[in-house]
Amino acid sequence: MPDKYAGTAVYSLTATLAPFGLITRGGFHPGPADSVPGDPRTVLLVGNAGPAMWRAFQGSGMGSLDAWVRDAVDRAAAICGAEPLYPFDGPPFLPFQRWAQRAAPVHPSPIGVLIHPDYGLWHAWRAALAFADRLDLPAPQERPSPCATCAVKPCLATCPVGAFTRAGYNVPACTAHIDRPSGTDCLLEGCRARRACPVGTEWRYVPAQAEFHMRAFRRA
Ligand code: B12
Ligand code: SF4
Ligand code: SF4
Structure with a gap:
């Protein structure tokens, strides 16, 4: 600030x-x-x-x-x-x-x-x-997307049920998977596709936090 x-x-x-x-x-x-x-x-x-x-x-x-x-x-x-x-x-x-x-x-x-x-x-x-008032704000930061230079895009190759398609995010396929025993990894550690991304890994959510969000998502 x-x-x-x-x-x-x-x-x-x-x-x-x-x-x-x-x-x-x-x-x-x-x-x-x-x-x-x-x-x-x-x-x-x-x-x-x-x-x-x-x-x-x-x-x-x-x-x-x-x-x-x-x-x-x-x-x-x-x-x-x-x-x-x-x-x-x-x-x-x-x-x-x-x-x-x-x-x-x-x-x-x-x-x-x-x-x-x-x-x-x-x-x-x-x-x-x-x-209600107009406050002074810092000039917006212009920073390119890390995805633009990510040639391999591991996020798109990691989901075990291919939930990310050209048509968008297949929510039913994802939730069906995390309800199965084979989906325990996604449920307890967080979305595998998200974990495959090499950017900002030092900010990764701790396992209990990832599980909390995955359980909330499953309920939603
Ligand atoms: C409904 C909802 C869901 C639904 C449906 C999502 C869907 N079908 O894509 C469900 C329950 C499935 C869901 C799941 C998750 N969600 Co959600 N969700 C929302 C929520 C509450 C509303 C979205 C909405 O309808 N907005 C209304 C429209 C009009 O708003 P908008 O901003 O203009 O929406 C634009 C974007 O959503 C964008 N968009 C949507 N999908 C996509 C896909 C692509 C490829 C692109 C380019 C753009 C895009 O297009 C919309 C139109 O402009 C938002 C919070 C919010 N209020 O935005 C969180 C939100 C999008 N979710 C979020 C998250 C983190 C998740 C999860 C990853 C949670 C988790 N488990 O950790 C999961 C994904 C599951 C997974 N595999 O991990 C975050 C995203 C944060 C971020 N860094 O971008 C948000 C912003 C909540 C937050 N508190 O920050 N979510
Ligand atoms: S792995 Fe990360 S940086 Fe690469 S395309 Fe996917 S989200 Fe972007
Ligand atoms: S939570 Fe698991 S099944 Fe759902 S999109 Fe992520 S990797 Fe795929």
């Missing part, structure tokens, strides 16, 4: 979220095409990268990650005078992946999840904060 934010709402937000392992992940000045409810002038995104948020959540003793995030972010939003919005409220869901591409150097990967040049596939969005 640039020093120029010292003492501002953005700075308070970053400091308030840090003990939760949550980070501010850039922002943008929305227009009508961004479909942000309430017509705010600035949107900041909040998310996680790697296992930091998971460790804080584990320490809380709460069972629902979404409820824990809402609790933390609602409080942070009240402190800095913003309206909180959540990716899990829906359907209809808010277009967080589109907003993310406005706010941070992320790009669609061949398996759908957005890839970040540092974090690889090991990051997510947990909330957005909508501000």
Whole structure:
């Protein structure tokens, strides 16, 4: 976070979220095409990268990650005078992946999840904060997609049931596999295709965190 934010709402937000392992992940000045409810002038995104948020959540003793995030972010939003919005409220869901591409150097990967040049596939969005005022934002970082220079694309060759096709992500094939004994590896360690990506491996989720998300996905 640039020093120029010292003492501002953005700075308070970053400091308030840090003990939760949550980070501010850039922002943008929305227009009508961004479909942000309430017509705010600035949107900041909040998310996680790697296992930091998971460790804080584990320490809380709460069972629902979404409820824990809402609790933390609602409080942070009240402190800095913003309206909180959540990716899990829906359907209809808010277009967080589109907003993310406005706010941070992320790009669609061949398996759908957005890839970040540092974090690889090991990051997510947990909330957005909508501000009525226009806040100064750092210039957007222009960083190319790591997928552009990844000749082998192991993410596309690793799924045991070929769930990633030209037609998109075959969710029923994936969930059927993880319900079978042969799918235990995906269930307990996380999606094999995601694990095959060579980018940002130091940010990889720890096994308990991967299992938590895979079980939540299976329930969904
Ligand atoms: C519904 C949903 C699902 C559904 C359906 C997904 C599907 N059919 O593709 C299910 C339950 C299957 C699912 C699964 C997962 N999901 Co999901 N999901 C969502 C959710 C809640 C809504 C998506 C949506 O409909 N948005 C509405 C549209 C209008 O919004 P949008 O941003 O404009 O959507 C665009 C993108 O989604 C994009 N898009 C979608 N698919 C693809 C595929 C390709 C190839 C490309 C280029 C673009 C693209 O096109 C849309 C139109 O512009 C989002 C959160 C959110 N609010 O966005 C998370 C979200 C997309 N999921 C996410 C994740 C991480 C997962 C899992 C990997 C979870 C896990 N296990 O760890 C799994 C994938 C399973 C696996 N193999 O590991 C993350 C992605 C983070 C990232 N780095 O990009 C999100 C953003 C949630 C978050 N908190 O960050 N998910
Ligand atoms: S394996 Fe290569 S193509 Fe696939 S997501 Fe990672 S960098 Fe992109
Ligand atoms: S979780 Fe396993 S079955 Fe599902 S897409 Fe990933 S690799 Fe394929």
